[in-house]
Amino acid sequence: MQGYDLIGDVHGCGNTLRRLLELMGYSRQSGVWRHPAGRQVIFVGDIVDRGPRIRxxxxxxxxxxxxxxxxxxxxNHEYNALAYSTLNPQGEPLRSHSPRHQRVIQETLDQFDPWPNEWQDFLNWFMTLPLALDLEQLRVVHACWDDQLMPNFFQNxxxxxxxxxxxxxxxxxxxxxFRVVDRCTRGTWLRLPEGQTQKSGDGFVRDRFRTSFWIDNPRTWGDVLFQPDRLTPEIEATLISAEDQRRLSYYPPEDKPLFFGHYWCQGFPSVIRPNLACLDYSAVKYGRLVAYRFDGEAKLDAEKFVWVEVQRDEYPLLEELRAEMLAEHIQKI
Structure with a gap:
């Protein structure tokens, strides 16, 4: 192994991704980004939706x-795109075309509007991607590795x-x-008290909150809360019930290093635990596109994070972007 460079949620920040690859020594050769020493990138998912250069x-x-x-x-965004575009035996989409779901995927659909066949080809490609990787020295999943589910999943x-x-x-x-996909792509979560909701930073109203899966003996909801949006002090003080506990998962400290994304972290990248690292630092919200340069170490080191700040020039004026896409489409035909 020449080393892995694990990259967090891109969400259509295509120029920022190229800047990060260049920072790590990759260059474009014959149409493909390659590293001179043979290092290999591992993407933790969520390339699509939200950003200006998804295609x-x-x-x-x-x-x-x-x-x-x-x-x-x-x-979860690639999975959602598949479910949105796939019909069940009754002729209904696996993921409903509700206003909420439409809002999430609309930017992707708009950017591929001149290339519908190409979008279908990418959907077919998504079906070839694994839900998780269990490699010799590390594991990778988008949101959560559940030791109760993964052995049986990989066996089948x-x-x-x-x-x-x-x-x-x-x-x-x-x-x-459902349980495997829910854990791998969405992680663990707890539902807010009956009738209570929360408006998150991305504008969605939610009745649940994302939770961590590495806390030893948590007592309250605040102990396992893992998302940028805080809850009220009263809700964070809620004791974890037996029913709550069954919804949670736990990744042991003695297991091999695990890398994941999904959780909209903020600030400077840091190691959660010697064998755990989240790589999602809110790139599409003008945060950081983050990578970890893994070389086989059993204990992760914060010094091995690298990142680039997402610049305002990642986002061209909408009219400019549409004109650029139209010009490319006309050139192709």
Missing amino acids: QALHDVREMVEAGTALMVLG YPDGTMTEEFLQASAIIGTDE
Whole structure:
């Protein structure tokens, strides 16, 4: 192994991704980003949605994966795109086209509007991506590694990828397939008290909050809260019930290093625990696109994080972006 460079949630920040790759010594050769020493990138998912250069980022990532210079696990946004675009036997989409879901995926659909066949090709490619990676020296998942679910999943699906039947079953709450996808791509969460909601920083009203999966003997909701949006002091003081405990997961400190994204961290990158690192530092919200340069160490080191700040020039004026896409489309035909 020449080393892995694990990269957090890109969310369409295509120019920032290229700047990060260049910072780590990668260069574009014959249309593919490569490292001179043979290092390999691992993307933790969520390349699509939100940002201004989703199509560019997807092409860069896919070209790397197909050339063997990168690996990628499926994020909840790639999974949601699949579910949004796939019909069940009754002819209904696996993920409803509600205003909320439409808002999340609309930027991706708009950017691919001139290239519908290309978007379908990317959806087919998403089906080839694993939900998680269990490599010799490290593990990678988008949101949460659940020791109760993953051994059986890998026994039945050794390459970690979904079949069409698995995808269909994953949309049915309560199935084993749903539980695996929910843990891997969405992580653990607890529901707020009856009737209470919270408006998060991204404008969505939620009735639940994201939780950590590495706290020893947590007592209250505040102990396991893991998201940028705080709860009220009264709610954070809520004791964890037996029912709450069953919803949570736990990653032991003696297990191999685990890398994940998903959680909209802020500030400077840091190691959560010697074997845990979150790589999502809110790039698409003008945060940081973060990578960890892994060289086989059993204990993770904060000095091995690298990142680039997302610049305002990542976001061109909408009219400029549309004109750029139209010009490229006309050139192709």
